[in-house]
Amino acid sequence: MAGAPLTDVKAITDPLGYKIRGDWLHGAALHVADRGGVFPETIDELRRLPGVGRYTAGAVMNFAHHRDAPVLDTNVARLLRRHFGVAGPARARTRQLWDLASTVIPKGKGYLINQALMDIGAVICRARTPRCHVCPLRRSCVFRPEESGRGQKTPA
Ligand code: SF4
Structure with a gap:
């Protein structure tokens, strides 16, 4: 090229x-x-x-290189925002989400954890109807779908 x-x-x-x-x-x-x-x-x-x-x-x-590095796509950002209760102005929120996307990676497990976060974000922590009842992160998640009126509409 x-x-x-x-x-x-x-x-x-x-x-x-x-x-x-x-x-x-x-x-x-x-x-x-x-x-x-x-x-x-x-x-x-x-x-x-x-x-x-x-x-x-x-x-x-x-x-490509299977190295530890944060990958904050839309789905991962939504998952992390809900899970850790990230709020505040957009710029500060984005900065915090990037920090979290780095710190949640166990050493040497970046490829696996990012694949898992992207999958959970795409198919479980969905934008309109998060499926919290089947989410492997539900015990540590601060998001309360019942308070937001979301999360109970989709069958398992
Ligand atoms: S428990 Fe619900 S809000 Fe929390 S990460 Fe899982 S699907 Fe998302």
């Missing part, structure tokens, strides 16, 4: 709906090629790639 003109890359990525991502991919390929073809393996190095933010860097560290 680094050897290809950007127009060739975008001819493939644009029709897929990845407009700006074509630019980022090409820029990242050039960055990696400049480093002798060595792909970054730290969060800081990954974030120097075009288009790579905190979430993507953490995801690559986890999914």
